Amino acid sequence: MPIATRGVVKGLxxxxxxxxxxxxxxxxxxxxxLKPGLKVIKQFGGLHNFMQWNRPILTDSGGFQVFxxxxxxxxxxxxxxxxxxxxxxxxxxxxxxxxxxxxxxGSDIIMVLDECPPWPCSKAxxxxxxxxxxxxxxxxxxxxxxxxxxxxxxSKPLLFGIVQGGVHKDLREKSxxxxxxxGFDGYAVGGVAVGEPREYxxxxxxxxxxxxxxxKPRYLMGLGRPEEIIDSVKSGIDMFDCVIPTREGxxxxxxxxxxxxxxxxxxxxxxxxxxxxxxxxSREIYAKDKKTIDANCNCxxxxxCSKAYLRHLFxxxxxxxxxxxxxxxxxxxxxxMERMKK
RNA sequence: CCGAGGGUGGCGGAGCGGUCAAUCGCAGCAGACUGUAAAUCUGCCGGGCUUGUCCCUACGGGGGUUCGAAUCCCUCUCCUCGGA
Numbered sequence: 001m002p003i004a005t006r007g008v009v010k011g012l013x014x015x016x017x018x019x020x021x022x023x024x025x026x027x028x029x030x031x032x033x034l035k036p037g038l039k040v041i042k043q044f045g046g047l048h049n050f051m052q053w054n055r056p057i058l059t060d061s062g063g064f065q066v067f068x069x070x071x072x073x074x075x076x077x078x079x080x081x082x083x084x085x086x087x088x089x090x091x092x093x094x095x096x097x098x099x100x101x102x103x104x105x106g107s108d109i110i111m112v113l114d115e116c117p118p119w120p121c122s123k124a125x126x127x128x129x130x131x132x133x134x135x136x137x138x139x140x141x142x143x144x145x146x147x148x149x150x151x152x153x154x155s156k157p158l159l160f161g162i163v164q165g166g167v168h169k170d171l172r173e174k175s176x177x178x179x180x181x182x183g184f185d186g187y188a189v190g191g192v193a194v195g196e197p198r199e200y201x202x203x204x205x206x207x208x209x210x211x212x213x214x215x216k217p218r219y220l221m222g223l224g225r226p227e228e229i230i231d232s233v234k235s236g237i238d239m240f241d242c243v244i245p246t247r248e249g250x251x252x253x254x255x256x257x258x259x260x261x262x263x264x265x266x267x268x269x270x271x272x273x274x275x276x277x278x279x280x281x282s283r284e285i286y287a288k289d290k291k292t293i294d295a296n297c298n299c300x301x302x303x304x305c306s307k308a309y310l311r312h313l314f315x316x317x318x319x320x321x322x323x324x325x326x327x328x329x330x331x332x333x334x335x336x337m338e339r340m341k342k
Numbered sequence: 343c344c345g346a347g348g349g350u351g352g353c354g355g356a357g358c359g360g361u362c363a364a365u366c367g368c369a370g371c372a373g374a375c376u377g378u379a380a381a382u383c384u385g386c387c388g389g390g391c392u393u394g395u396c397c398c399u400a401c402g403g404g405g406g407u408u409c410g411a412a413u414c415c416c417u418c419u420c421c422u423c424g425g426a
Binding site for chain 1 (some may be wrong): 372
């Protein structure tokens with residue numbers, strides 16, 4: 001899923017996203033709630049129409065902001081009080097409110113509000129986050145059922161639960177069991193890549209996935225680097241979202257296919273280190289480089305521009321640089337996912 | 343020719359007797375980025391190397407005062423603005 005937190009995949013049009021074969025985009029409850037606000041989006045009949053994206057949208061619940069805006073919030077069982085970093089304005093987000101907002105946005109996949117504990121964190125605090133996440137998940141589900149009771153058949157969005165539990169085996173299992181007991185349309189693994197050493201990812205998946213139904217979509221939230229995605233797919237993950245392709249693209253870091261890229265998703269063995277490499281295009285060594293960025297890529301950038309030109313666009317700060325790099329990186333990521341579907 | 347103000351690192355611009363190799367911004371170089379407070383952030387940015395409470399050379403040129411000068415004085419030179 002390309003990330004469209006505020007109702008745009010930064011710099012790109014829906015048409016461009018479709019050309020990249022993006023099927024699903026992620027929006028954010030918290031951000032869209034504040035800007036432009038629900039009044040505006042309701043007037044457009046929902047986020048799809050507002051942003052002119054007619055394919056599915058998954059909305060995150062605001063749970064991650066419970067973590068990332070840590071200086072500006074206070075959590076209680078009732079919900080989370082945030083103050084907006086720019087204006088200081090206070091807002092109170094509850095599980096029910098998160099569901100209401102996501103329904104108003106017209107989301108296709110709604111995420112429950114969860115508590116994502118930071119790293120490092122005591123086990124007691126992780127436990128408390130798990131318990132609160134379960135409690136909130138139950139409230140989300142109840143509220144969701146109540147609110148969508150009258151929806152015509154087939155028009156009901158999906159509701160996903162989110163597993164927490166940090167790096168602890170027993171807590172991951174507890175969280176997964178409690179959520180599956182409530183029952184959701186899909187399950188997300190949350191609380192990963194919040195600062196913990198990278199080796200933990202595989203463990204967390206090993207602790208969590210056995211307790212999630214294989215037939216339901218399983219979504220790893222916020223991840224990741226290509227090698228992490230490949231490993232996670234092998235472990236059983238079906239869905240990802242990550243800011244890396246777009247954010248790093250805007251910052252001039254590009255993903256370039258290497259020799260073994262084409263072997264991904266085939267029975268052939270590949271060397272994980274030969275799948276891709278990153279370059280920072282603003283480096284001086286590319287100043288006169290006439291070569292294309294990635295000879296194996298079909299995006300506009302790779303079909304038309306030299307490294308020297310893209311570097312120049314970044315150096316002068318032109319928005320086209322960010323657009324082209326975002327598009328390229330998304331194509332890389334989406335192509336990687338496409339290969340692994342097989 | 344007279345009067346006034348000024349010349350600081352690639353640029354802009356602080357500093358106006360010691361704590362100055364010199365605040366800060368830009369440009370430059372490198373790095374980071376994982377459910378987007380992120381077109382952001384961090385580091386380096388006179389030269390040298392043994393990268394350090396290290397050594398050189400430095401605030402237009404020259405001279406002087408002082409224990410000590412980018413900072414005060416003299417002189418030359420250049421720039422800007424007024425007046426002839």
